Amino acid sequence: MLNVKVLGSGCANCKRLEQRVQKVLADHGLEGEVEKVTDYGAMMRWNILKTPGLVVDDVLVASGRIPNEDEIVGWLTK
Amino acid sequence: MAQSLPSPAQAQRSADTRAWLIVSGVTVLWLIAYNSVKPLADWLTFALLGLAPGSRLGDAVAFFLYDVPKILLLLTGMIFAISTLRTFFSAERVRQTLGGKREGVGNVIGAGLGVLTPFCSCSAVPLFIGFVKAGVPLGVTFSFLIAAPMVDGVALALLLGLFGWQLAGLYVVSGMTIAIVAGLIIGRMNMERHVEDFVWEIRGGDGAVAEEQYTWTRRFAEAWEQVREIVGKVWPYVVIGIAIGAGIHGFVPEDALAGIMGKEAWWSVPAGVILGVPLYSNVAGVIPVVDALMAKGAAMGTMLAFMMSVVALSLPELIILRRVLKPRLIATFVGIVATGIMLVGYLFNLVI
Numbered sequence: 001m002l003n004v005k006v007l008g009s010g011c012a013n014c015k016r017l018e019q020r021v022q023k024v025l026a027d028h029g030l031e032g033e034v035e036k037v038t039d040y041g042a043m044m045r046w047n048i049l050k051t052p053g054l055v056v057d058d059v060l061v062a063s064g065r066i067p068n069e070d071e072i073v074g075w076l077t078k
Numbered sequence: 079m080a081q082s083l084p085s086p087a088q089a090q091r092s093a094d095t096r097a098w099l100i101v102s103g104v105t106v107l108w109l110i111a112y113n114s115v116k117p118l119a120d121w122l123t124f125a126l127l128g129l130a131p132g133s134r135l136g137d138a139v140a141f142f143l144y145d146v147p148k149i150l151l152l153l154t155g156m157i158f159a160i161s162t163l164r165t166f167f168s169a170e171r172v173r174q175t176l177g178g179k180r181e182g183v184g185n186v187i188g189a190g191l192g193v194l195t196p197f198c199s200c201s202a203v204p205l206f207i208g209f210v211k212a213g214v215p216l217g218v219t220f221s222f223l224i225a226a227p228m229v230d231g232v233a234l235a236l237l238l239g240l241f242g243w244q245l246a247g248l249y250v251v252s253g254m255t256i257a258i259v260a261g262l263i264i265g266r267m268n269m270e271r272h273v274e275d276f277v278w279e280i281r282g283g284d285g286a287v288a289e290e291q292y293t294w295t296r297r298f299a300e301a302w303e304q305v306r307e308i309v310g311k312v313w314p315y316v317v318i319g320i321a322i323g324a325g326i327h328g329f330v331p332e333d334a335l336a337g338i339m340g341k342e343a344w345w346s347v348p349a350g351v352i353l354g355v356p357l358y359s360n361v362a363g364v365i366p367v368v369d370a371l372m373a374k375g376a377a378m379g380t381m382l383a384f385m386m387s388v389v390a391l392s393l394p395e396l397i398i399l400r401r402v403l404k405p406r407l408i409a410t411f412v413g414i415v416a417t418g419i420m421l422v423g424y425l426f427n428l429v430i
Contacts, residue, residue, distance in 0.1 A: 009398070011200035040203050040401060044280045049169040049208040050201040064169060064201065065300075 138328025217265020354387025383423030
């Protein structure tokens with residue numbers, strides 16, 4: 001099962017990214033759990049500079065922006 | 079047939095050409111629209127609504143109908159241009175650049191890059207941690223963090239549109255100076271131990287995303303996304319701010335405010351700075367009101383200080399920064415920036 005983490009303190013962009021990930025999972029019938037990482041100490045494990053960050057199976061794939069659905073599909077179905 | 083299929087590089091080039099054509103076409107339309115705002119507003123007010131030129135209501139309505147579309151157009155154009163420019167500056171590259179810099183030069187470059195690197199206040203903490211962990215001096219990090227909100231696209235577009243380029247330039251130069259000097263002072267105070275301890279204990283993995291590939295198509299698309307997001311958020315404030323400004327413009331007598339906001343009222347500078355702190359994020363609504371107040375006798379330095387306080391000392395950002403800064407450092411940061419803003423206010427009240 002996929003493990004997706006959304007790194008962010010709970011700002012508007014972080015919530016939008018989480019919703020988009022949920023939507024992609026649902027649209028493509030993918031099994032996955034979405035975790036929210038709101039603790040700064042924890043999210044800095046991925047050395048991000050800007051939120052929101054997106055981590056798929058422990059690998060950081062994007063940060064500082066909200067990727068579009070196609071990109072997210074690409075990362076989740078790899 | 080192999081040769082009938084365009085290669086990916088060729089396809090990208092033609093997509094980029096198309097993107098440039100669209101942007102150029104829209105720019106022409108923008109210029110036409112921008113230049114027809116004034117005649118259109120006058121026609122609407124005086125011909126269609128039949129208000130008398132020179133009457134109070136007529137002046138207020140013409141002012142409103144002229145300023146709202148003008149400012150919204152400027153905002154759109156400005157945010158698009160700045161956002162396109164900003165796609166060339168990634169936070170990762172800024173960190174690399176600043177990592178090896180000493181104080182002094184570092185503060186200047188830090189403040190400059192703060193203007194060119196976008197980040198929302200929710201990213202202030204990761205940026206702060208990432209910078210200091212990478213060896214960017216504390217003072218340089220502060221120069222960056224102070225300059226970024228101070229010289230932002232929304233404020234700049236409104237200042238340009240309402241006050242002209244001279245005052246907008248003055249604002250940028252004083253904002254940058256405050257960011258550089260405040261960073262230098264904080265750097266000299268050796269306050270590293272007033273950064274929350276957990277920051278120094280974080281063991282960051284080397285998980286940074288590889289440099290993203292940018293095509294012109296993508297730069298423009300991202301800039302347009304920014305325009306939609308930012309203009310979509312601030313336009314109600316712009317309209318309300320200009321409506322209040324139009325009311326002041328038409329109905330408040332000349333020089334009515336000179337007594338409480340004029341040069342002689344020395345206390346109005348610190349009062350403006352304090353008033354600015356809770357008005358964060360509403361700079362789009364504040365600037366049109368400031369414009370109208372200045373026409374009625376409010377002093378320029380006082381108003382400049384007030385606007386800077388609105389953008390540079392925002393309550394939510396201070397609360398967010400408290401996560402990584404101990405109270406002493408937060409207080410120092412606020413104290414130095416507030417003092418700098420007040421000095422700018424007094425200086426311009428004295429000189430102009």
